[in-house]
Amino acid sequence: MLPQSPADNPFRLLSSCPDTNARVGELHTDHGIVPTPIFMPVGTQGALKAMAHRSLLELDVPIILANTYHLYLRPGVDTLSAMGGLHRFSTWDRPILTDSGGFQVFSLRELRTMSREGVVFRSHLDGSKHLFTPENVVDTQRAIGSDIFMVLDECTAYPADHEQARRSMDLTLHWAERGREHHLGSPFRYGHRQFQFGIGQGSVYPDLRRVCMSRLVDIGFDGYAIGGLSVGEPVENMYEIVACSTEVIPVSSARYLMGVGTPENILRSISMGVDMFDCVMPTRNARNGTIYTTKGRVNIKNATWKQRDEPIDDEVGSQSSRNYSLAYLRHLFNAGEILGLMLATEQNVALYRWLVRSAREKIIEGTFRQWAAETIERLNQPRA
């Protein structure tokens, strides 16, 4: 296969909100069209935790995320290549986005050494030593076969002073150049195109964020992500950085806010012009018993729900959430049943799917601003 043209851009802007910077678009991939704004549930190791693919299809989830770091370690590049890539291996034939592995490696504080060349780290599984470079994470993501993949970046630790953040940003930009060059010179492997997104860093400093994103745009990626947020900074810093980043990313390109967040975070960021999100929050919280519903938040382990004979949620389009009661879900959690994790996960994924689908409709209708304010209030309250 020939490498893609530098001018490839999967994003099509369709319409904009009259009152906010929110917008509606599509990502065109060879595994299908993804309507935006979109939330991507996280299937770290090539599978959503406690949720079957067919349940994702029932909720019409158009794209999922997988983690390069985890897949690189298990099942490994050899097996992924032998199986024809992650789509075929996991029988998921809709789009997949993979991160670069940088964020996971960044989390291995004790086990990694950064250099200009790349990052040496020890596996959290067996302590074995590995090197990620801007070039070889492209190769790994070629083997995974994801439709959209991310360039290697350094997720700047929080807090960082301006000088630390600048040095970290410089490394990210150096890696971005190398990663982009390698991407444009390397073929895709399974007959479908793979888009590469750049990742902006710069900690909480708007000047660095603007410089970083402008230089990424100069390099020229197929889409742009805002990285290094939701790592401990105050939420108002996060919104400030989102706002100043989306100003720099071209209107014609997809904007992806990585690792965010709560339903409120998502609606507020959509209003600033973000198109794409991912986060472990809905799936991880589900397994801890925190359920998001259109009637408010639920801690399902609470005795309040013991005999609550009403559906988990009848608005979000999940058959399970319509059929099963809060009382039954509470019993399953109380009794330690895996089915509890399954139903809670399905509800939270359905809620996030409903959230971005509704946001998209409201932007098109021109009623997004008010709907978003009401929805944030409704979802944030504890369920009565």
Added chain:
Amino acid sequence: MLPQSPADNPFRLLSSCPDTNARVGELHTDHGIVPTPIFMPVGTQGALKAMAHRSLLELDVPIILANTYHLYLRPGVDTLSAMGGLHRFSTWDRPILTDSGGFQVFSLRELRTMSREGVVFRSHLDGSKHLFTPENVVDTQRAIGSDIFMVLDECTAYPADHEQARRSMDLTLHWAERGREHHLGSPFRYGHRQFQFGIGQGSVYPDLRRVCMSRLVDIGFDGYAIGGLSVGEPVENMYEIVACSTEVIPVSSARYLMGVGTPENILRSISMGVDMFDCVMPTRNARNGTIYTTKGRVNIKNATWKQRDEPIDDEVGSQSSRNYSLAYLRHLFNAGEILGLMLATEQNVALYRWLVRSAREKIIEGTFRQWAAETIERLNQPRA
């Protein structure tokens, strides 16, 4: 509601095998007709472990089992009553069979005291003290609302000498009389009939087994179970007891072998005239990585399967087992993904469903004997 007539019998015998004692029938309940021979997957706490009800419906599983002991402790009789019984609580509208709780209490060796009145035990959850009597386990099963429920019995410990086994059998028969009388005098609660089965004991002694089962038949139950097997005795003892028990149970009544077993155990017991089975083996083994397939047994954690790009099983009627490869399932187990437990469970439940469905067809066709011999050999071998 009025109590049922003593003459109620849910079983209809439809045809018999020309070469063996195998037979084909139906159990008629108010939640539907169950074709026999049948295997009932175990949903101990009102849910199959790692398997959603809709997956059971896809496999056309007509009946599941739940455990009275566990449901009595959690969610408890109050909640089950308030929720309208287990069918409604768990949204399972097909038949449910519950055991009496006797077997679970029998397993709590250190925590129970047997007497002629009943059995006093301490909860394995919080140490609280409870009493099960032949009468109150009827009441509890009335509150659960199971379609078929079991009388309280004493599962005789193995090994037991003849005198111990006889004394234990006498207690079981005393409880059977009291349980039956209470059943016939107590109304069902949710508008559907509930059948009560007796349970034969007598350890490995054919004379005691015959006496016990004859006296149960004299008392008159809606069906008859063979209890106290698969508790450590040699398998040939088990088959001997199954054979002498099925001789005593009237041809017109359902015969239920409790807690058994492997696919081979089931086919051999079907050939002796058993109609019903339950066992945690398919679901528990699935979670341990032991997968039953029509091509032989698989230990999915074995590295053999790392790149095995073939379906888990394309014969058993499970969409997941047809779609997913052994390599992907192995990856999920290796990576500790809940989806691995889900897919393995679905395969094993599908295999057992396929097993009894096929047995039924072969009995009707008159080819059961040879098919069973071939199938036992095929399923017992390790998969190549």
